[in-house]
Amino acid sequence: xxxxxxxxxxxxxxxxxxxxxxxxxxxxxxxxxxxxxxxxxxxxxxxxxxxxxxxxxxxxxxxxxxxxxxxxxxxxxxxxxxxxxxxxxxxxxxxxxxxxxxxxxxxxxxxxxxxx
Amino acid sequence: xxxxxxxxxxxxxxxxxxxxxxxxxxxxxxxxxxxxxxxxxxxxxxxxxxxxxxxxxxxxxxxxxxxxxxxxxxxxxxxxxxxxxxxxxxxxxxxxxxxxxxxxxxxxxxxxxx
Numbered sequence: 001x002x003x004x005x006x007x008x009x010x011x012x013x014x015x016x017x018x019x020x021x022x023x024x025x026x027x028x029x030x031x032x033x034x035x036x037x038x039x040x041x042x043x044x045x046x047x048x049x050x051x052x053x054x055x056x057x058x059x060x061x062x063x064x065x066x067x068x069x070x071x072x073x074x075x076x077x078x079x080x081x082x083x084x085x086x087x088x089x090x091x092x093x094x095x096x097x098x099x100x101x102x103x104x105x106x107x108x109x110x111x112x113x114x115x116x
Numbered sequence: 117x118x119x120x121x122x123x124x125x126x127x128x129x130x131x132x133x134x135x136x137x138x139x140x141x142x143x144x145x146x147x148x149x150x151x152x153x154x155x156x157x158x159x160x161x162x163x164x165x166x167x168x169x170x171x172x173x174x175x176x177x178x179x180x181x182x183x184x185x186x187x188x189x190x191x192x193x194x195x196x197x198x199x200x201x202x203x204x205x206x207x208x209x210x211x212x213x214x215x216x217x218x219x220x221x222x223x224x225x226x227x228x229x230x
Binding site for chain 2: 004033035040041042043044045048055056058090092103104105106107108109110112
């Protein structure tokens with residue numbers, strides 16, 4: 001079956017711009033989570049959506065937002081980009097909220113965002 | 117406040133030897149722990165998990181040990197192979213606490229030298 005698809009794979013934006021990243025979960029998965037990975041900081045939780053509702057939110061400023069559509073696809077938006085937003089943004093999906101008991105989440109390959 | 121800690125940023129091991137990756141956690145509500153492996157330019161992939169009701173789980177060359185009293189878990193890879201070279205992330209969740217999102221450590225880069 002198709003995995004988690006993230007688009008685009010790479011993105012270069014200018015400071016102050018806004019960006020939208022897209023994630024299509026595995027078919028049938030209703031939970032989508034977003035993580036930010038930066039060197040030395042590991043994976044930091046942004047938010048989780050389940051059935052179009054935000055279930056959990058990490059400790060990120062309000063410039064980071066997301067949404068989930070009725071087909072479970074999700075988008076995250078970052079407004080007023082800062083240099084420090086340069087990171088790999090990972091999307092993960094699972095059947096149930098919080099991850100599957102046996103394997104947690106299935107991750108996509110990520111979107112590499114560079115802010116210049 | 118880092119709830120999941122991997123204190124070794126990197127580890128080098130000879131091929132055929134044992135690799136031991138360590139992870140500590142602070143939140144006593146965590147009851148489910150996972151290890152993920154990540155290659156460059158790819159997303160993390162699930163490796164092995166353990167529930168807090170167990171103290172060991174084994175899958176082929178990979179074994180995870182959990183010491184709840186010490187809030188410590190470790191991943192053992194025996195024997196280590198060059199293809200195991202990757203970044204390993206420890207993650208924890210509170211499955212019985214309302215399905216909290218996975219909390220990850222900062223990762224340990226394992227290099228297996230042939």
